[in-house]
Amino acid sequence: MKWWITGAVVLVAAAIVPTFLDPTGYAIRVLTLALLFAALGQAWNIVGGLANQISLGHAAFFGLGAYTSTILLINFGLSPWIGMLAGAAIAAVAAYLLSFPTMKLRGHYFALATLAFSEVLRVIAGSWTSVTGGPVGLSVPFSPDSFWLLQFKSTMPYYYIMLGALVVISGVFVWIRHSSLGYRLRALKENPEAAEVVGVNTTQVKISAAVISAALTATLGTLYAQFTYFFDPEAVFGIIPISVRAAIIAILGGAGTVVGPIIGAFLIVPMEEMANVLLSSRGAGLSQLAFGVMLIAIILIEPRGILALITNGVSRLRRRKSS
Amino acid sequence: MSDTTPTLLSVEDVYAGYDGSDVLHGVSLDVHAGEFVCVIGANTAGKSTLLRTISRLVPKSRGRITFDGTDLMSLKAHEIPKLGIAHVPEGRHVFPDMTVEENLLLGAYTLRQDPVYKERLEKAFTLFPRLKERRRQWAGTLSGGEQQMVVLGRAMMLNLRLLILDEPSHGLAPIVVDEVHDALVKIHEAGTSILLVEQNTSLALSVASRGYVLESGEIVLAESAKALHDDPKVREAYLGL
Numbered sequence: 001m002k003w004w005i006t007g008a009v010v011l012v013a014a015a016i017v018p019t020f021l022d023p024t025g026y027a028i029r030v031l032t033l034a035l036l037f038a039a040l041g042q043a044w045n046i047v048g049g050l051a052n053q054i055s056l057g058h059a060a061f062f063g064l065g066a067y068t069s070t071i072l073l074i075n076f077g078l079s080p081w082i083g084m085l086a087g088a089a090i091a092a093v094a095a096y097l098l099s100f101p102t103m104k105l106r107g108h109y110f111a112l113a114t115l116a117f118s119e120v121l122r123v124i125a126g127s128w129t130s131v132t133g134g135p136v137g138l139s140v141p142f143s144p145d146s147f148w149l150l151q152f153k154s155t156m157p158y159y160y161i162m163l164g165a166l167v168v169i170s171g172v173f174v175w176i177r178h179s180s181l182g183y184r185l186r187a188l189k190e191n192p193e194a195a196e197v198v199g200v201n202t203t204q205v206k207i208s209a210a211v212i213s214a215a216l217t218a219t220l221g222t223l224y225a226q227f228t229y230f231f232d233p234e235a236v237f238g239i240i241p242i243s244v245r246a247a248i249i250a251i252l253g254g255a256g257t258v259v260g261p262i263i264g265a266f267l268i269v270p271m272e273e274m275a276n277v278l279l280s281s282r283g284a285g286l287s288q289l290a291f292g293v294m295l296i297a298i299i300l301i302e303p304r305g306i307l308a309l310i311t312n313g314v315s316r317l318r319r320r321k322s323s
Numbered sequence: 324m325s326d327t328t329p330t331l332l333s334v335e336d337v338y339a340g341y342d343g344s345d346v347l348h349g350v351s352l353d354v355h356a357g358e359f360v361c362v363i364g365a366n367t368a369g370k371s372t373l374l375r376t377i378s379r380l381v382p383k384s385r386g387r388i389t390f391d392g393t394d395l396m397s398l399k400a401h402e403i404p405k406l407g408i409a410h411v412p413e414g415r416h417v418f419p420d421m422t423v424e425e426n427l428l429l430g431a432y433t434l435r436q437d438p439v440y441k442e443r444l445e446k447a448f449t450l451f452p453r454l455k456e457r458r459r460q461w462a463g464t465l466s467g468g469e470q471q472m473v474v475l476g477r478a479m480m481l482n483l484r485l486l487i488l489d490e491p492s493h494g495l496a497p498i499v500v501d502e503v504h505d506a507l508v509k510i511h512e513a514g515t516s517i518l519l520v521e522q523n524t525s526l527a528l529s530v531a532s533r534g535y536v537l538e539s540g541e542i543v544l545a546e547s548a549k550a551l552h553d554d555p556k557v558r559e560a561y562l563g564l
């Protein structure tokens with residue numbers, strides 16, 4: 001099957017599924033979250049997968065998106081659609097500035113620097129109480145149903161909004177991958193020096209990827225805030241709930257591929273939900289442990305992710321049949 | 324000939340190194356237009372560092388480097404290829420997850436839609452017909468010799484004036500080394516100046532017209548290739564004769 005036929009079939013199926021579900025039920029909520037986090041993994045994939053820069057600080061941009069649009073909504077009644085653009089712009093500037101100190105850092109050092117940056121923002125959000133609500137967090141003023149204010153009683157509209165976000169961000173990912181920026185990113189990923197000597201401005205390429213990824217991540221922060229109605233600093237700036245989760249979703253599924261984060265999110269999010277239901281309060285901290293175990297497992301079994309595991313398996317089966 | 328043709332690349336009193344210690348100690352050399360020059364030297368003499376300094380890949384460097392009157396020291400690494408200088412680094416870095424053609428395209432990506440692109444691609448394919456057959460194959464699945472052709476082909480996608488080569492024969496089977504040798508001669512005959520670094524001294528001296536001997540970061544000999552070939556010290560230390 002051609003890839004676009006597969007894509008169209010999956011998309012149609014995704015559009016039909018909610019009609020079979022209770023529109024305010026638990027199942028659709030889990031699926032909506034899975035779509036949101038698939039989109040987050042995809043945004044992360046632009047730096048983590050294409051440029052091979054493993055960021056552990058994407059919560060910084062997610063949180064900037066959530067706080068920016070919500071603060072604008074609470075204080076000025078501004079539509080979250082506009083707040084979303086403001087958040088994206090702020091996140092883009094933050095990513096641009098952050099790229100200078102982190103430019104020369106490789107591997108773990110880059111990951112740690114991005115992580116430190118998001119932690120600084122988390123601490124600021126926790127202490128600047130007059131604006132951010134401090135450690136208690138912010139509540140989105142409740143006024144459903146309004147498309148302009150991005151609020152709905154039913155989960156179903158959110159489902160379609162997250163699906164739309166996933167489609168758009170996946171589209172951006174595919175477009176970048178096949179654009180000249182994508183070629184330059186791939187060259188950079190293979191070997192920075194070899195890329196430079198064929199004329200790739202690796203500095204500029206890294207910054208472009210970081211800025212695009214950050215802006216997209218911030219829009220998801222806004223959508224998350226509107227979906228959950230309430231968040232505190234840990235929920236949007238947290239290392240485990242956002243940064244690590246984004247990275248694991250993409251790496252587990254297959255970083256650098258467009259379906260990787262989608263596979264990853266639809267495995268991890270429902271699994272976490274199931275663990276929460278089964279273990280309730282006794283399971284606190286369990287998702288951290290589960291993330292760690294999954295990461296080690298994937299690195300040991302197939303560092304290129306589940307997608308590679310599947311394609312390898314399929315081609316092995318084919319070979320066996322044909323021989 | 325070196326006195327009559329203009330100087331293309333001029334390296335004067337260059338020092339370069341990594342964190343703390345210098346690897347090159349006041350190196351000077353010239354490449355004249357149309358010349359084929361080689362630098363020979365033992366392991367860790369600083370040959371790669373010299374080429375990487377010319378390509379602006381070594382941040383800690385000082386001295387004067389000019390190319391056709393342009394001061395290279397004031398440029399960034401990615402600006403160098405625009406002048407027509409192609410550096411083929413040590414270790415044949417093809418981009419393995421790209422096809423042969425995508426690899427070549429990357430060498431010319433500054434041209435984008437320029438019709439010149441097609442012309443140069445055809446030129447590269449004429450020189451390396453095997454690349455044409457394999458234009459859609461992943462570069463990572465090619466043999467070592469074919470990968471060397473890809474990086475040479477990629478260099479030819481620039482408006483190539485000076486080709487800088489770092490040990491192109493390293494790790495190749497003797498028969499493939501002969502192919503590389505022939506390709507270099509053809510590229511040179513087509514009008515490109517070449518600066519070649521090699522540990523395979525007999526190969527280097529058989530293709531170049533002039534050579535330098537680099538020892539511990541200093542040029543200790545500068546002669547015609549023939550004179551170097553006949554030099555008793557070179558014969559003993561680098562040719563094993």
Ligand SMILES: Nc1ncnc2c1ncn2[C@@H]1O[C@H](COP(=O)(O)OP(=O)(O)OP(=O)(O)O)[C@@H](O)[C@H]1O
Nearest residue numbers: 341342346364365366367368369370371372373522
């Ligand atoms: N990126 C680097 N960082 C630190 N030191 C380096 C780096 N690259 C090279 N060196 C050091 O500089 C010295 C010269 O290395 P260089 O690679 O220039 O030698 P070479 O003549 O090309 O050797 P070879 O024939 O093995 O390629 C060596 O002592 C090496 O350890």
Ligand SMILES: [Mg+2]
Nearest residue numbers: 370371372413
């Ligand atoms: Mg070397």
